[in-house]
Amino acid sequence: MSTQQKPKIRVATTxxxxxxxxxxxxxxxxxxxxxxxxxVEFDRTPLTDIKHCGPCDVGLVExxxxxAENVHVLREFRKNCKVLVAVGACxxxxxxxxQRNHLSLADCLQEVYVTEISxxxxxxxxxxxxxxxxxxxxxLHEVVKVDYFIPGCPPSADxxxxxxxxxxxxxxxxxxxxxxxxx
Amino acid sequence: MTFDLETAPHPETLRRVAIDPISRVEGHGKVTxxxxxxxxxxxxxxxxxxxxxxxxxxxxxxxxEVPVMVQRLCGICPVSxxxxxxxxxxxxxxxxxxxxxxxxxxxxxxxxxxxxxxxLHFFHLSSPDLLFGFSSDVAKxxxxxxxxxxPEVARQGVLLRKYGQEVxxxxxxxxxxxxxxxxxxxxxxxxxxxxxxxxxxxYQIIGWAxxxxxxxxxxxxxxxxxxNAFGRFRAHTLSLIRADGAMDLYHGGLRxxxxxxxxxxxxxxxxxxxxxxxxxxxxxSYMKFPFLRSLGPETGWYRVGPLARVTQCDFxxxxxxxxxxxxxxxxxxGNPAGSTLGYHWARMIEMLHAAEGIxxxxxxxxxxxxxxxxAEKDRGERQxxxxxxxxxxxxxxxxxxxxxxxxxxxxxxLIVSTTHNNQAMNEAVRQVARQYLDGRKLTEGxxxxxxxxxxxxDPCLSCATHALGKMPLQVELIDAEGKQxxxxxxxxxxxxxTCC
Numbered sequence: 001m002s003t004q005q006k007p008k009i010r011v012a013t014t015x016x017x018x019x020x021x022x023x024x025x026x027x028x029x030x031x032x033x034x035x036x037x038x039x040v041e042f043d044r045t046p047l048t049d050i051k052h053c054g055p056c057d058v059g060l061v062e063x064x065x066x067x068a069e070n071v072h073v074l075r076e077f078r079k080n081c082k083v084l085v086a087v088g089a090c091x092x093x094x095x096x097x098x099q100r101n102h103l104s105l106a107d108c109l110q111e112v113y114v115t116e117i118s119x120x121x122x123x124x125x126x127x128x129x130x131x132x133x134x135x136x137x138x139x140l141h142e143v144v145k146v147d148y149f150i151p152g153c154p155p156s157a158d159x160x161x162x163x164x165x166x167x168x169x170x171x172x173x174x175x176x177x178x179x180x181x182x183x
Numbered sequence: 184m185t186f187d188l189e190t191a192p193h194p195e196t197l198r199r200v201a202i203d204p205i206s207r208v209e210g211h212g213k214v215t216x217x218x219x220x221x222x223x224x225x226x227x228x229x230x231x232x233x234x235x236x237x238x239x240x241x242x243x244x245x246x247x248e249v250p251v252m253v254q255r256l257c258g259i260c261p262v263s264x265x266x267x268x269x270x271x272x273x274x275x276x277x278x279x280x281x282x283x284x285x286x287x288x289x290x291x292x293x294x295x296x297x298x299x300x301x302x303l304h305f306f307h308l309s310s311p312d313l314l315f316g317f318s319s320d321v322a323k324x325x326x327x328x329x330x331x332x333x334p335e336v337a338r339q340g341v342l343l344r345k346y347g348q349e350v351x352x353x354x355x356x357x358x359x360x361x362x363x364x365x366x367x368x369x370x371x372x373x374x375x376x377x378x379x380x381x382x383x384x385x386y387q388i389i390g391w392a393x394x395x396x397x398x399x400x401x402x403x404x405x406x407x408x409x410x411n412a413f414g415r416f417r418a419h420t421l422s423l424i425r426a427d428g429a430m431d432l433y434h435g436g437l438r439x440x441x442x443x444x445x446x447x448x449x450x451x452x453x454x455x456x457x458x459x460x461x462x463x464x465x466x467x468s469y470m471k472f473p474f475l476r477s478l479g480p481e482t483g484w485y486r487v488g489p490l491a492r493v494t495q496c497d498f499x500x501x502x503x504x505x506x507x508x509x510x511x512x513x514x515x516x517g518n519p520a521g522s523t524l525g526y527h528w529a530r531m532i533e534m535l536h537a538a539e540g541i542x543x544x545x546x547x548x549x550x551x552x553x554x555x556x557x558a559e560k561d562r563g564e565r566q567x568x569x570x571x572x573x574x575x576x577x578x579x580x581x582x583x584x585x586x587x588x589x590x591x592x593x594x595x596x597l598i599v600s601t602t603h604n605n606q607a608m609n610e611a612v613r614q615v616a617r618q619y620l621d622g623r624k625l626t627e628g629x630x631x632x633x634x635x636x637x638x639x640x641d642p643c644l645s646c647a648t649h650a651l652g653k654m655p656l657q658v659e660l661i662d663a664e665g666k667q668x669x670x671x672x673x674x675x676x677x678x679x680x681t682c683c
Contacts, residue, residue, distance in 0.1 A: 019259075024303075031345070047327075050206075129213075157358075
């Protein structure tokens with residue numbers, strides 16, 4: 001991270017069916033964030049007000065795919081990002097939300113929205129503004145081509161730092177045993 | 184029940200404008216506006232658009248897994264879920280009085296969480312609006328812009344957050360999704376080396392936290408009339424409160440006050456929360472709309488979080504934060520204390536309280552104790568049902584479980600902080616739409632005003648999307664006369680309080 005004056009690397013990030021924990025881990029690089037900003041500029045991320053991903057060098061995607069909107073956002077990222085990275089357990093495998101995959105879709109909605117005793121009224125939300133859910137939660141690579149996978153729930157800040165600094169330096173990122181975890 | 188601007192009479196004739204996604208918040212949400220041909224706002228809705236499904240898929244899991252599973256609802260405030268679940272499970276295993284070491288370590292972890300979450304929200308997410316202006320250049324309106332224009336503010340924000348995360352790491356094992364709290368106690372104490380590492384910086388952190396309160400106050404002073412009026416509405420308030428009336432973010436009874444500050448109920452045992460709180464379903468959001476049963480859905484909704492806590496506690500137990508609380512309540516005849524943007528100021532007062540609370544606990548030798556979990560002999564009877572409530576950074580958080588004799592979770596119900604603020608957030612965005620957008624040509628800067636209002640509440644839309652299957656696939660079989668003869672609903676749901 002020593003060279004200056006080079007054009008900045010443009011990075012987009014998003015969280016799909018995730019918890020934002022991977023984004024928190026990215027912020028856990030702490031003051032190294034300011035070093036990163038000397039080399040990187042942000043496109044769409046939860047930190048900026050850019051609503052759609054434009055042409056980027058790197059896309060970091062947290063979370064799996066649980067609804068139609070996730071699919072659209074992921075495809076937009078794939079189309080615009082030269083390098084697409086699945087960040088964290090949910091993006092790599094579907095993660096904890098994928099535990100719903102073994103459940104059959106049943107009439108429990110009735111219980112939650114119609115018969116639950118603490119409810120004031122019974123009604124099932126059905127507005128077209130709400131994106132349709134997918135039957136199963138999917139990892140990213142089942143929907144688009146993914147260039148790198150970083151496991152962990154979440155990957156540590158040091159892991160993300162090593163990955164990004166390798167990438168920015170033009171090296172193939174290598175994490176090694178101590179920076180790879182499957183928690 | 185429908186509120187003003189909630190539902191337009193003829194939506195098909197109106198133009199739709201969407202703010203999608205809402206940015207600089209945690210999680211997935213959008214705001215839709217419907218406008219008539221003269222650009223008058225006819226409908227405004229804040230939608231929560233994603234779902235995941237924790238309440239369902241933890242069913243059948245052994246109960247001791249729950250604190251580490253449910254915290255994955257949210258990577259920003261995992262500690263809140265970790266602790267609320269632990270508190271519920273304490274009840275189930277009959278651990279009604281934790282050891283001093285366990286109680287204080289959990290409180291320390293929680294203070295760390297309040298500190299990091301409030302710092303993240305104020306500095307990383309909201310400060311660009313406050314420092315540059317609500318309509319400022321979209322390219323600079325972010326933490327990168329703040330780092331360039333106000334490097335010291337950005338640096339302190341990053342380091343305040345870092346400190347809170349370090350407190351969590353030392354008490355929970357790692358910064359995000361740790362394992363420190365277990366049913367009946369904790370699994371590690373704080374070593375002297377860890378304590379000394381945290382003590383090293385705590386006075387600097389308290390100083391910066393105090394500076395952050397003053398920055399929030401100064402921003403209010405500089406824009407007094409606009410800040411007081413922005414998205415303003417009157418609302419009741421709800422929070423936990425300590426027995427002596429002090430703010431307590433970890434434990435207490437429920438206090439609710441009406442919009443004039445009169446008590447609705449006080450020091451209420453939260454184990455019967457469903458007798459006080461009911462929820463309304465609306466077709467256009469995955470998030471339910473809670474309200475106080477005694478008042479009904481029309482007038483019984485309320486706000487939670489920093490503004491509710493700071494205004495309705497009798498005092499704050501740490502001196503610097505209490506002085507700031509008094510200053511806040513007295514400032515401009517108490518106007519900021521009823522304003523939507525007052526959330527930021529109140530949040531910084533809580534951040535200062537958390538920093539002071541950390542300092543006090545670090546000087547307490549109980550943190551190095553070895554009695555981590557309530558011993559078998561000191562436990563009461565095993566219970567089938569457990570309820571844990573905590574004041575998370577964004578407000579009152581409810582976890583409710585039923586566990587069978589095989590140690591498996593059979594039912595779960597979670598009401599998260601952001602859900603309590605659902606109606607309040609909708610009121611705020613509708614008020615801003617009336618004040619700033621109605622009849623005008625919409626620009627990016629004007630639309631950001633809507634998001635500024637949402638951000639005041641620091642909504643965690645990750646937390647708010649925990650329930651599964653709230654978007655159904657519905658098939659109706661209609662006979663020739665238009666009568667429904669069968670209905671098939673496909674979906675997977677969370678569980679309900681009824682069962683518990």
